Amino acid sequence: MNAASDVGNHAQRQARWHYGEVAFWLIVLACGFLFPTRYLIMTDILRLALFAMSLDLILGYAGIVSLGHAAFFGVGAYAAGLLALHGIINEPVLALLAAGLAAMVLGFATSFLVIRGVDLTRLMVTLGIALLLEALAERFSNITGGTDGLQGIEMQPIFGQIPFDMFGKAGFFYSLAVLFLLFLLARRVVHSPFGLSLRAIKNNPLRAAAIGIPVNRRLIAIYTLAAFYAGIAGALFTQTTAIASLDVFAFERSADLMLVLVIGGTGYLYGGLIGAVVFRMLQELFSTITPQYWQFWIGLVLVVIVLVGRQRLHRWVLYVPNLIIKQVAGRKAVVAVPESDV
Amino acid sequence: MTAILTNLFDGVAYGMLLFVLACGLAVTLGLMNFVNLAHGAFAMAGGYVCMVLVNRMGWPFFAALPLAFVSAAAIGIALERTLYRHLYTRSHLDQVLFTIGLTFMSVAAVDYIQGSSRVFINLPAALQGQFDVFGIGIGRYRLMIIVICGLLTIGLQMVLAKTRFGSRLRAAVDDPRAASGLGINVPQVFAFTFAFSCGLAGLGGALSAEILGLDPYFPLKFMIYFLIVVTVGGSSSITGPFLASLLLGIGDVAGKYYVPKMGPFVIYTMMIVILIWRPNGLFGRALSPSR
Numbered sequence: 001m002n003a004a005s006d007v008g009n010h011a012q013r014q015a016r017w018h019y020g021e022v023a024f025w026l027i028v029l030a031c032g033f034l035f036p037t038r039y040l041i042m043t044d045i046l047r048l049a050l051f052a053m054s055l056d057l058i059l060g061y062a063g064i065v066s067l068g069h070a071a072f073f074g075v076g077a078y079a080a081g082l083l084a085l086h087g088i089i090n091e092p093v094l095a096l097l098a099a100g101l102a103a104m105v106l107g108f109a110t111s112f113l114v115i116r117g118v119d120l121t122r123l124m125v126t127l128g129i130a131l132l133l134e135a136l137a138e139r140f141s142n143i144t145g146g147t148d149g150l151q152g153i154e155m156q157p158i159f160g161q162i163p164f165d166m167f168g169k170a171g172f173f174y175s176l177a178v179l180f181l182l183f184l185l186a187r188r189v190v191h192s193p194f195g196l197s198l199r200a201i202k203n204n205p206l207r208a209a210a211i212g213i214p215v216n217r218r219l220i221a222i223y224t225l226a227a228f229y230a231g232i233a234g235a236l237f238t239q240t241t242a243i244a245s246l247d248v249f250a251f252e253r254s255a256d257l258m259l260v261l262v263i264g265g266t267g268y269l270y271g272g273l274i275g276a277v278v279f280r281m282l283q284e285l286f287s288t289i290t291p292q293y294w295q296f297w298i299g300l301v302l303v304v305i306v307l308v309g310r311q312r313l314h315r316w317v318l319y320v321p322n323l324i325i326k327q328v329a330g331r332k333a334v335v336a337v338p339e340s341d342v
Numbered sequence: 343m344t345a346i347l348t349n350l351f352d353g354v355a356y357g358m359l360l361f362v363l364a365c366g367l368a369v370t371l372g373l374m375n376f377v378n379l380a381h382g383a384f385a386m387a388g389g390y391v392c393m394v395l396v397n398r399m400g401w402p403f404f405a406a407l408p409l410a411f412v413s414a415a416a417i418g419i420a421l422e423r424t425l426y427r428h429l430y431t432r433s434h435l436d437q438v439l440f441t442i443g444l445t446f447m448s449v450a451a452v453d454y455i456q457g458s459s460r461v462f463i464n465l466p467a468a469l470q471g472q473f474d475v476f477g478i479g480i481g482r483y484r485l486m487i488i489v490i491c492g493l494l495t496i497g498l499q500m501v502l503a504k505t506r507f508g509s510r511l512r513a514a515v516d517d518p519r520a521a522s523g524l525g526i527n528v529p530q531v532f533a534f535t536f537a538f539s540c541g542l543a544g545l546g547g548a549l550s551a552e553i554l555g556l557d558p559y560f561p562l563k564f565m566i567y568f569l570i571v572v573t574v575g576g577s578s579s580i581t582g583p584f585l586a587s588l589l590l591g592i593g594d595v596a597g598k599y600y601v602p603k604m605g606p607f608v609i610y611t612m613m614i615v616i617l618i619w620r621p622n623g624l625f626g627r628a629l630s631p632s633r
Binding site (some may be wrong): 120 | 434453
């Protein structure tokens, strides 16, 4: 067996659906039926999961550090809000796509800035772009509603059939469907040769370039795709909550997103989903203990995670599940330990 | 004409202040290659210490300033010895996450202890008001800032370029292994540098309460300004950040005065344009590649 087919085999084995994954999605779907009183927070988690998956695409797979991912979230949110408010595109799914595309255009335009320079410059440029957009949204308050945000958004029924209800049931299943579809797409992308080349770039851009991977073009492509995902997440936010305010661009949003991904782990797509659940739970817990100062505990979690080491933490968390899987199935764990970080 | 000069003066004072706040960051980030987003938290600590000393305990303002420096430096060295030093060799991402965590904690902690509203430091009468020189309005407080910060800048440059400690620091940064082989105590040099840069931030925080406003969100609000100074200025010398601070200060004051609606917009655009044009900063050498 030559090296090429070896790599192909390995990649194919990685790409196969595991039982664990199927179980994961079934559990998520089951949650929709088991907790009918908690639709709002569950929708919130799904949105955050999609947003985190978007960051995972660039951070976990391409190694681009971003402190301003909220920029795309915000553009998606405002685009969806404006489309609905002015009745330009009434159908939510189409509006969702349009909002995603708007963010995608911005992502493509800014990707040229981001691929330049080292980590530090990237941090700065991404942060700068998010702040710039926030300043712009504030400046053009006649369009965006300024600090009050867009108000009076009324969402039309999905496909003209399913109306959004006040309990958020439709919103939840709508978000879940969007998340699942986009997850499938992301899964396909990261297991494709394109996705493999991204990992090569992440591990060593110089070597990747030496074996003939067009580094910059790949980075632009994945950054644009991630912007699309973030835009969709933002649009979902507006569509399911019917508001869009300036805080969609806030730095805290980007920072929280980092935390979500750090909790869940990067580079295996489920990190964002698991992280989103854990993060919201933590947030709920902290705000019941100290309503005003939950940020302190969030910060503490970040500090502890970094000090303990993300790798070690994930090994600990997966220790018990892996033990069970080993006992039951008599083979190595299916839940992959996330790849090494940037 | 005089309005322009007055603006220029205010801009210079603002820039000088930014320099004192951010030059510590230029050192940790540029020389030690550590991304410390919590830098503003040390500035805030200094500012609040000064506020408590002056307003609650009746200390004279000029006696409280050195204490703001010392307390921020003490907090800095305590954190450096316990936490930061484990992260010197970690990836930039880890450093970013860690320091964002610290920033969040400091914001919430100060909010808890001192409340979330903006605080003011009672200034001595000699520093209030302004006087005219050839029709140019010169604020006393801003003049004092220019004097203090100017002296500090010269002092810093001298320390880095002329003293034994300065050359040890530069050696420790260029090649830690070779430096420790030559008998330089690298961790000690780093710890001392870190403490000093935190102290400078603390002093800057105390001075800035009057101009920038001091509240628990200070570290988040001005983080971008510090980062702009360092990235635009490059971090291979003190002169780069100094010129960048002046540019930023003058640009921001002029922007807010002439195009008030575009306020922060001017700054961010400036930063992005400069970073595209010169990714390593206006006055910088190439940064060492990321680890």
